[in-house]
Amino acid sequence: MAVHDQYPIAKNKMLVDRSESVRAARQIIDELHDERVFERIDSYLRHGRKTKVLAPVKLPEVNSNALGMAYSYAIANAFGFEVEGNVFQTTEEKRDRKLDSLYRLALPPSFCGEIQSGVDYILVDDVFTTGGTLAGLRGYIHRQGGNVVVCSTIAAGQRATQKATRYDQRQMGVALAPTNDTICKLRDTLCEEYRAVDAVFCEGLRYGLQQLTEQEARFVSSQARTIRRYRGSVSEEFARKILETRSPGT
Structure with a gap:
């Protein structure tokens, strides 16, 4: 995904030109997304329960990345769900720019905002690297009485997919919890x-x-x-x- 010509605009330009950044993010999602992902997500849903889609985006005044937000709306629109827009990642450090795994471990993400007890949540993000952000958000939701049913990202890093030799294995899922x-x-x-x-x-x-x-x-x-x-x-x-x-x- 990082080699896509629209990636720099979608990843870094929200604070400069919001509409252009969102447009670039939607283009990336349209070109990279596999329809089978919707089927995989659907298999985890508990139909009949209130479900929301949530991305660990940062507060609007500091968020420069449109990808997570755009993907949350793509998933929500596909299933007719609501996007949770009142929960944000508050970690000041740019963990997504740090490739050192120890740095990411030592600076776990923090979050703010109210989670609705009893509601099911679909967590989405742009790239799965070590999974720390999604795991941290899952814990935050569960501590407040919510329930995470599935996580989905647009892409995953090479370390996460190193054992997935076939395209469909890389596309359909990597492990978040340790085996x-x-x-x-x-x-x-x-x-x-x-x-x-x-x-x-x-x-x-x-x-x-x-x-x-x-x-x-x-x-x-x-x-x-x-x-x-x-x-x-x-x-x-x-x-x-x-x-x-x-x-x-x-």
């Missing part, structure tokens, strides 16, 4: 330090290893192997890196 195999590999990698690393995450990030996404868990596992080989204590190194990443000016 049992990934968690088992993480436990095996951390060995006796699993509890210590889990405590570091709970203290520094407010959630433990079980709440990581599939891509985040793979990253922690790969980092743990490197740390153990060259630096010794995995928990101490993660604690140091998290504090360093969260420090002002980073």
Whole structure:
């Protein structure tokens, strides 16, 4: 998607020319979207229940990206649902511009706005990278009594689709929650330090290893192997890196 000639306009120009940015976002969605995605989303819906579509967009005065918003309206129009327009991502740091997975881990997104208890939500976003934003928004919704039935993005990064060799596998879905195999590999990698690393995450990030996404868990596992080989204590190194990443000016 990033190589599409309209991507810079849709991704970065909302604050400069809203109408042109939205037009570019709609063009990208029209050209990249597969109708089978609607069928996949429909299979998760609980028909007869009130359902809303929600994208983790930032507050209007700082949001420069039209893609998530445009995709939320595309999904809502396809099913006759309402777009939730009163919930926003309030994280100031530009996580979507940071390729470093530890940076994204150490700066989880935060949200504001009221979630309606008992309502089903379809979460949408532009690109699935590590899944941290969608996972954070899902937790925010569930804590307020809402229910997330399915998540959908326009595209997914190469790390998320690396095991999907066929086009239809890449198009139809990647894992948000960690698989049992990934968690088992993480436990095996951390060995006796699993509890210590889990405590570091709970203290520094407010959630433990079980709440990581599939891509985040793979990253922690790969980092743990490197740390153990060259630096010794995995928990101490993660604690140091998290504090360093969260420090002002980073």
